[in-house]
Each structure stands twice: as C-alpha cells, then as structure tokens.
Amino acid sequence: MKRTRLVLSFPPESVEEPVTYRLITQHDLVVNILRATIDPGKQGRMVVELSGEERDFDSAYNYLEKLGVSIQPLTREIRYLEERCTSCTACLPVCPTAALDVDRDSWQVSYDVEKCVVCLSCVDACPYRAVEVPL
Ligand code: SF4
Ligand code: SF4
Incomplete structure (x- = not known):
C-alpha cells in the first residue's frame, strides 16, 4: 500500500471534471482532500493525500496527465x-x-x-x- 501527498493543479478546461470521484471509483484510490481552491482565472489547485496500490497510482497518473493536470509532490x-x-x-x-x-x-x-x-x-x-x- 502506497500513500502520498500531492499538489494537483488543474487547467481551466479540467476544473469541471469529477476528478475525485473518478480516482475513487475508476482507479481504486482512497482520496483525502486536504485543501482545494479555484482562483479567479478558474484554475484549480487541490492538495490531496492518496492511498492505494502502485498499479492504481500508475493508472490514476495516466488519467490525470491526459486531463492536463500537473502533479507535484507536497515536499x-x-x-x-x-x-x-x-x-x-x-x-x-x-x-x-x-x-x-x-x-x-x-x-x-x-x-x-x-x-x-x-x-x-x-x-x-x-x-x-x-x-x-x-x-
Ligand atoms: S502552512 Fe500548515 S500550519 Fe500554516 S496555516 Fe497552512 S496548514 Fe496551517
Ligand atoms: S505561530 Fe505566530 S501567530 Fe501563531 S500563535 Fe505563534 S506567534 Fe501567534
């Protein structure tokens, strides 16, 4: 089981995507939202803690990258x-x-x-x- 904290930055066109729902239902990850903001330019930023199996992280990262979501570790x-x-x-x-x-x-x-x-x-x-x- 892997657990990590990430900063996800969403481009305006992906802000409406139900990302949390899909990470849970389609990629079998446990998602704990630590902070979420949308700025006036409609960019989104979410600080999350994700838990799951390594292979589920791989598919989740693929999904997020296709959406144009930037993924950075919370270091x-x-x-x-x-x-x-x-x-x-x-x-x-x-x-x-x-x-x-x-x-x-x-x-x-x-x-x-x-x-x-x-x-x-x-x-x-x-x-x-x-x-x-x-x-
Ligand atoms: S940086 Fe950490 S301690 Fe400071 S306000 Fe934010 S969450 Fe709280
Ligand atoms: S961290 Fe700064 S603002 Fe917070 S209680 Fe201490 S002195 Fe006050």
Whole structure:
C-alpha cells in the first residue's frame, strides 16, 4: 500500500471534471482532500493525500496527465519556531487543518507537521515570524 501527498493543479478546461470521484471509483484510490481552491482565472489547485496500490497510482497518473493536470509532490514544509511563538493565536483562524492548534487548558499553541498542508497562510498571519518557509 502506497500513500502520498500531492499538489494537483488543474487547467481551466479540467476544473469541471469529477476528478475525485473518478480516482475513487475508476482507479481504486482512497482520496483525502486536504485543501482545494479555484482562483479567479478558474484554475484549480487541490492538495490531496492518496492511498492505494502502485498499479492504481500508475493508472490514476495516466488519467490525470491526459486531463492536463500537473502533479507535484507536497515536499515543502514550513518551519515552526517554538521559541518565537507567543501563543497569540493569530494564526489559528487561517489554518485550514488545525495543524496550528491551541491547548484549551494551557493556552499553548503547538504545530503538528502531519496535519500541515503547506498552504502558507500562517506565514503572513504571524506577527512574530514564528513560522518560516525554509529556503
Ligand atoms: S502552512 Fe500554516 S496555516 Fe497552512 S496548514 Fe500548515 S500550519 Fe496551517
Ligand atoms: S501567530 Fe505566530 S506567534 Fe501567534 S500563535 Fe501563531 S505561530 Fe505563534
């Protein structure tokens, strides 16, 4: 069983395609959508976690490439600098996956890399530069 996180970028002509449905029903993959956006130019971007057998990935990649979908591994990570974090919670409302979360007893903010989809929203939101994109 293989599991991977990918960024799928859709050209405008493929935005209407029921990609998730087809990945599940025709390619036997388990699809977990971590983030999905469509910009004003109608380009689509989806961050997904896919699980399945190697051969199913091959057929899924063929299907996506025929649609003109760009497939990139989700490799970038953010760096959370605990020593700079004041637990001000300014980043919490912009974090779509609760990768940045606060303990309701201690009011301490923490970061969970497993939940992070690298949307970078917190980088701009943090007034203390406690979140960075590694160069
Ligand atoms: S980049 Fe920041 S805002 Fe986006 S998911 Fe990761 S921790 Fe949350
Ligand atoms: S905005 Fe910055 S300082 Fe405030 S809780 Fe989030 S990471 Fe910590």
